[in-house]
Amino acid sequence: MADPWQECMDYAVTLARQAGEVVHDALKNEVNVILKSSPVDLVTATDQKVEKMLISSIKEKYPSHRNLAAGEKGVLTDNPTWIIDPIDGTTKFVHRFPFVAVSIGFVVNKKIEFGVVYSCVEDKRYTARKRKGAFYNGQKLQVSQEGRFILQFLVQLILTILSNTEKLSCIPIHGIQSVGTAATNMCIVASGGAEAFYEMGIHCWDIAVAAIIVTEAGGVLMDVTGGPFDLMSRRIIAASCTALAERIAKEIQVAPFQ
Structure with a gap:
């Protein structure tokens, strides 16, 4: 067809x-x-x-x-x-x-x-x-396989940057970085350059395009609360595997963004 x-x-x-x-x-x-x-x-x-x-x-x-x-x-x-x-x-x-x-x-x-x-x-x-x-x-493209073993995050922090950085520091992390836009950061996850990205307060046009690039490269999308990803929710975790996305959601434990 x-x-x-x-x-x-x-x-x-x-x-x-x-x-x-x-x-x-x-x-x-x-x-x-x-x-x-x-x-x-x-x-x-x-x-x-x-x-x-x-x-x-x-x-x-x-x-x-x-x-x-x-x-x-x-x-x-x-x-x-x-x-x-x-x-x-x-x-x-x-x-x-x-x-x-x-x-x-x-x-x-x-x-x-x-x-x-x-x-x-x-x-x-x-x-x-x-x-x-x-x-x-x-x-x-193929997401990194390291997320199952050694965790390196590419993180863009918008809200409660200090507290969330401290929460994520309990996970063995190679580095916390942000060099691009939301879309290009997600593409770096898709290419295996980093294992995860999350952001809150983001708009659908910032992430919709890169979202399919992440999933088609073998990655996963999740709401920062741990629930299913919603394109219109203005929050996202993009990660190389489900276990890693769930760990991020668990550690930051954010309230739903309004």
């Missing part, structure tokens, strides 16, 4: 590279920053330019599909929906920290069908298609 969404994925790969070139070029110039709700809630002219380019291109090619862009309030329906983050890591982009990415995902019946994360400065392309595996620049 033909894959009904493969053409969409191929188009997403093309769009991600085109958008990434715009973001990469913009890093060389003055960044026009627009404050939104607070000094840490930022958007740039490049965000807006890339978002407009992506949405208009998708609407022209697939007029019946929905779009859910970063910053938009909305709910997922059963209709084919593109989830877009034109610059994943806007704050890093503003400070010219090079780990920024373009993320494009596709959801049908509220399930992620494919995802593309393009780390444009590094020229790294992560892709995944449901039941067809995850890839980095065309090479198949």
Whole structure:
């Protein structure tokens, strides 16, 4: 049976590279920053330019599909929906920290069908298609097997950073690191560069695309409370194995994020 969404994925790969070139070029110039709700809630002219380019291109090619862009309030329906983050890591982009990415995902019946994360400065392309595996620049990805034996975490801490770091320090950890955006950090887990990542207060467009890359690479997703992962819950553990994800949830013992 033909894959009904493969053409969409191929188009997403093309769009991600085109958008990434715009973001990469913009890093060389003055960044026009627009404050939104607070000094840490930022958007740039490049965000807006890339978002407009992506949405208009998708609407022209697939007029019946929905779009859910970063910053938009909305709910997922059963209709084919593109989830877009034109610059994943806007704050890093503003400070010219090079780990920024373009993320494009596709959801049908509220399930992620494919995802593309393009780390444009590094020229790294992560892709995944449901039941067809995850890839980095065309090479198949596999999560690390070390999580079952030696634990090394890639952790992005948003809330109660000190207390949660202390809680996790009771586990034998090689290191706690955060160098990229939520999407690129999750892709590092998928590639075996780290065994786990967790974050709270995150939005669906920050993690939806990379979520399928983690699972297709053999990893697992879990709510930070230990329950099933919910794309709209704004919290996530991404890990190389279930036992490791459960251990993180047990140690941090957080209340549900509101």
